[in-house]
Amino acid sequence: ETGVTQTPRHLVMGMTNKKSLKCEQHLGHNAMYWYKQSAKKPLELMFVYSLEERVENNSVPSRFSPECPNSSHLFLHLHTLQPEDSALYLCASSQQGASGRAYNEQFFGPGTRLTVL
Amino acid sequence: GQNIDQPTEMTATEGAIVQINCTYQTSGFNGLFWYQQHAGEAPTFLSYNVLDGLEEKGRFSSFLSRSKGYSYLLLKELQMKDSASYLCAGTDSWGKFQFGAGTQVVVTP
Numbered sequence: 001e002t003g004v005t006q007t008p009r010h011l012v013m014g015m016t017n018k019k020s021l022k023c024e025q026h027l028g029h030n031a032m033y034w035y036k037q038s039a040k041k042p043l044e045l046m047f048v049y050s051l052e053e054r055v056e057n058n059s060v061p062s063r064f065s066p067e068c069p070n071s072s073h074l075f076l077h078l079h080t081l082q083p084e085d086s087a088l089y090l091c092a093s094s095q096q097g098a099s100g101r102a103y104n105e106q107f108f109g110p111g112t113r114l115t116v117l
Numbered sequence: 118g119q120n121i122d123q124p125t126e127m128t129a130t131e132g133a134i135v136q137i138n139c140t141y142q143t144s145g146f147n148g149l150f151w152y153q154q155h156a157g158e159a160p161t162f163l164s165y166n167v168l169d170g171l172e173e174k175g176r177f178s179s180f181l182s183r184s185k186g187y188s189y190l191l192l193k194e195l196q197m198k199d200s201a202s203y204l205c206a207g208t209d210s211w212g213k214f215q216f217g218a219g220t221q222v223v224v225t226p
Contacts, residue, residue: 002159042121043160043204043216056213090159096212105150106214108159 003027004109006091012115013081021076021112023091031096032074033106034066037088049074050096081116088113121217123205128223129195137190137220139205147212151179151190152204154219160204163190192222200224 004025013019025032034046048056049068063085065077074091092106120142129135141149148167152160164172166181166188178191192199202219209215 002161004159040125040218042218043206043214045214048213094212104212105162105165108152108161110157110159113157 002107002109004091004093004107006089006109006112008112009110010113010115012117013078014117015081015083017081018077018079020078021089021091021114023074023076023109025072025074025091025093025107025109027093027095027107029093029095029107030071031094032068032071033092033094034074034076035090035092037090037111043090047076078114081114083116086114086116121205121207121215123203123217123220125218126221126223128225130225131195131197133195135192135195135222137192137203137205137222139188139190139217141186141188141205141207141215143186143207143209143215145209145211146183146186147208147210149179149181149188150206150208150214151188152206154202154204156201163203195224197224197226 007022031050033048036044045058046060047066052068063080067075088111090111091109094106095104123139150165151163153163154160164179166179169183171180176193181188202221204219205217206214
């Protein structure tokens, strides 16, 4: 148990569906992240939120839409996904230091296994 | 940006030692993390090296050479539960992580 929870753990959706992934951290951290993990590939950073503001968007298609309503919660809204979007989606949190520098480790949730049919 | 390279898979027997190498090419490199990830679970933190040298934590040790752009994770007295993927990740001065693809370690009886 890392203090970061994600729901649902598994999700199967069609290409025309709209769904949302939820992440919650109970560690009092001020930065949250979405990663995509595909088989045999490095973790890909998708979005970074620091103090509830999006500070990074790594050229992610617009069919992925993040939302961070407060420092403890992070959502990833999904719509009109493609089969190649099937992957494990991991949420992480960390405590960023002064001037936005984050030297501390990231704590990961268990991930949502997404399958797009 | 950063490029992180590590082997895809390694196999070792219970009780043995395995060394997982990681090389990185990065601008603004700050430090190097190692994470362990069991199948279907979250990656969990193992170690962090920012200075050259060896950091020992029980059966696991991690080494960093900044001049060579090289790190390794050493797993001693392997146990079956050590079968997992081991992720190497470099960070820059802003704390941005760049992960390798992970090394799948298979421990056999």
